Amino acid sequence: MAEKNQLSGRRFFVVTLLNAGITVVEILGGLFSGSLSLLSDAFHNLGDTFSILIGYVAHRISQRTEDERNTFGYGRAQILAALLNATLLIVVSLFLIVEAVRRLSQPESIDGGLMLTVAVIGLLANLISTVMMHRGSKHNMNMKATYLHLLSDTLSSFGVIIGALLIEWYNITIVDPIITVLVAGYIMFESWPIIRHAIQILMQGAPDIDxxxxxxxxxxxxxxxxxxxxxxxxxxxxxxxxxxxxxxxxxxxxxxxxxxxxxxxxxxxxxxxxxxxxxxxxxxxxxxxxxxxxxxxxxxxxx
Missing domain, CATH: 3.30.70.1350 (Cation efflux protein, cytoplasmic domain)
Incomplete structure (x- = not known):
């Protein structure tokens, strides 16, 4: 049964495994290479794993029919999940920006080759996950928040690869925290409208109609x-x-x-x-x- 915005059990399982696996790889790679942007990508992937789990559970809850406890049904479970996931993204992004600013004043040595290898692996895994979660992201706030997690990690992986190349070729280590700030800023920019819209719905805000x-x-x-x-x-x-x-x-x-x-x-x-x-x-x-x-x-x- 092909329902709009519905995740199959197999898709959920595959995306969760991909994100959990790449999180472990990137944490180890970030620690051994000294790359903050690689660690930031790992934290985003860890957030993705929780995001997918939360989004999936909320989606299942929202499918429950109306009853005496919720006469309008359980559809707002997905709004709560979207709010939680978007808020988590902003909190993690703020933490990474603070750490990146510290790195700007206190640069650290980075193994560009290891950073590049792990970033390429992360990019491939993130691309697969993003494509799998794309369906339904335009019509469902919960799916959009989860998809945004994955998309942000894909962009972050691109940034990490560019940074790794600059470090490997020219030893420009300052590019690592700069990329971290840019990616974190983009994620916050994209997350805020989800938070604002979710709060509006939970506050029973009026729809935009004439x-x-x-x-x-x-x-x-x-x-x-x-x-x-x-x-x-x-x-x-x-x-x-x-x-x-x-x-x-x-x-x-x-x-x-x-x-x-x-x-x-x-x-x-x-x-x-x-x-x-x-x-x-x-x-x-x-x-x-x-x-x-x-x-x-x-x-x-x-x-």
Missing amino acids: YDAIKADLKAIPGITNVHHLHAWMMDENRIVLSVHVNMDDMKLSEAERLYRQIEHVLKEKYHVYHVTIQAEDLRGHDEELICNDSELHEQHEH
């Missing part, structure tokens, strides 16, 4: 006189939930249900809303704004 257009489209349906008290939030990066109060002409319940179906059709087809809750009203709230402040509304009802 609310005035929604109001106009719904009011254009015959029988609807006004739309107000709208709330919209994201369950994950792909699912939008929306609730809205709709003023309707006085009619039978069977007639109102036909309007409900029209409203749901407009919201799902045009605005890609996953779940819609509609509250029908006659005159109540007719003069309220589309985006209504709940605290003010409760105060009005109390008075």
Whole structure:
């Protein structure tokens, strides 16, 4: 069964083994060669291994169906995993930048040949892992965070190889910490949007849709006189939930249900809303704004 964003057990197993293996090789290579950028690549690979494990577990949890404990399901497990993985990337990157700055002021001797050999091995393993994890990275935040781990290591391996060549040919050891800073900076730059978007979803932030257009489209349906008290939030990066109060002409319940179906059709087809809750009203709230402040509304009802 080929599902979008789904990792097969074999793919997960192979990528995890590749990253665990190359982590051990690069740690040993970094220690023996004295290369900080090689050690940074090893730490990134170690982070990748945990990232894949976390992402896979979160993906499995997200497949669980709705129940009495989570009536909206478990999809946000992947958002939590993405937030954790992206945060881990930034923390590791900051640590590496601090160490790289120290190396700039206190250069150390480096075995460029050993550094180059290990970096090439790491590049091949990272390329294989990145290609295997590419599927689904454009449509799933959890997969994107995991894929970013792997992509960052691939770029890091390229940087380490360039640094190893410069060290081996020209003995320019300062290039090692410089490459470390550049790669770490790039990783932080790419990780921050994931963190920001994950926090927005967990805080029930509103999706980027045209609310005035929604109001106009719904009011254009015959029988609807006004739309107000709208709330919209994201369950994950792909699912939008929306609730809205709709003023309707006085009619039978069977007639109102036909309007409900029209409203749901407009919201799902045009605005890609996953779940819609509609509250029908006659005159109540007719003069309220589309985006209504709940605290003010409760105060009005109390008075």
